[in-house]
Amino acid sequence: MKILGLFIIALVIVSARDYPLFKQCDQQWGNEELGPGPKTICKIGCLVSSVSMALNSYGIQLDGQDSNPGTLNEWLQQNGGFSSQLFVWGSVSSLGLNYQGKFPAENAKDALDQENVVILNVRGGQHWVLATSYDGDIFQVNDPGFNVSTYTTSDVTQAAIFQVSSGYLQKAYNYIKNFLN
Numbered sequence: 001m002k003i004l005g006l007f008i009i010a011l012v013i014v015s016a017r018d019y020p021l022f023k024q025c026d027q028q029w030g031n032e033e034l035g036p037g038p039k040t041i042c043k044i045g046c047l048v049s050s051v052s053m054a055l056n057s058y059g060i061q062l063d064g065q066d067s068n069p070g071t072l073n074e075w076l077q078q079n080g081g082f083s084s085q086l087f088v089w090g091s092v093s094s095l096g097l098n099y100q101g102k103f104p105a106e107n108a109k110d111a112l113d114q115e116n117v118v119i120l121n122v123r124g125g126q127h128w129v130l131a132t133s134y135d136g137d138i139f140q141v142n143d144p145g146f147n148v149s150t151y152t153t154s155d156v157t158q159a160a161i162f163q164v165s166s167g168y169l170q171k172a173y174n175y176i177k178n179f180l181n
Contacts, residue, residue, distance in 0.1 A: 019057045019132050022069050024049040024144040029070030035082035041069050047087050047119065047128040048072055049144035051097070054117040054130060058164065060095050069144070089160065097162040105156035109134050117162040125157040 024030060030042035041048065048069050055067035062075040076082055081091035089099040097117055108118045108131060118131040120139060129141040129151065137153045 017057050017132065019053050019130060019142050021142045022049050022053050022056075022144055024069060026069070029068065029073065032070055032073060034073060035077055035085045037085070039085060041073060044085065045069055045073070046145050048076070050119045050128050050130040050142070051087075051092060053142055053144070054097060054119075054162070055092070055095055058096060062095075092162070096165040098165060100161040100163055102158045102160050105153045105159055107161065108139065108153075108156065108159035111159065111161045115164065117164060119160045119162070120151060121157040121160070122151050122155050128160075131159070 024045040025042035030040060030045075032041050033039070034041050034043075034045050034048065052067045052069045052072040055062075055072065060067050062071045065071045076087070076091060079091060079094070081088050093099065100111075100116070102121075103111070105120070108120060111118045112131060112134055120129050120131050120141065121127070122129055127143075127145060129143045129145075129148075131139050131141055133140045139151050139153070139156070140149060141151055143149065
């Protein structure tokens with residue numbers, strides 16, 4: 001019974017994501033060239049910044065460092081994560097984010113309900129943000145490029161959905177189990 005209780009606690013903690021907010025123009029990484037360059041993370045790194053927020057929330061480390069736009073950019077360069085300066089969507093599957101595809105905005109709510117990672121394409125298809133939750137037709141987001149915390153469903157061009165590998169749920173369970181013992 002104790003194990004079942006710990007598992008339920010782990011699921012609650014995992015489902016109540018606490019995403020960090022990384023700004024793509026942060027001085028720690030903003031001037032780094034994205035992928036092979038020449039444009040910088042500050043200029044075009046909204047997608048990499050959004051993916052790094054999701055990875056960080058799951059405690060994923062990249063070469064022994066917490067995930068952030070700079071460490072993810074470096075990892076992607078070394079692991080086939082770019083085609084020119086374009087993000088290779090399936091490149092983060094080995095990190096526990098399994099790319100499911102791009103879907104209409106309406107699918108984003110269901111994906112969030114199923115505890116998937118959802119990255120929204122907004123501003124006429126020119127910008128990516130991490131969806132953290134929704135309320136009706138309003139998505140709460142972590143926006144790496146603008147000081148905006150919400151977008152409406154009609155603002156969303158498409159939603160990229162990543163399913164989180166069950167192995168990470170198991171890691172969270174084990175962490176909590178060890179912490180409580």
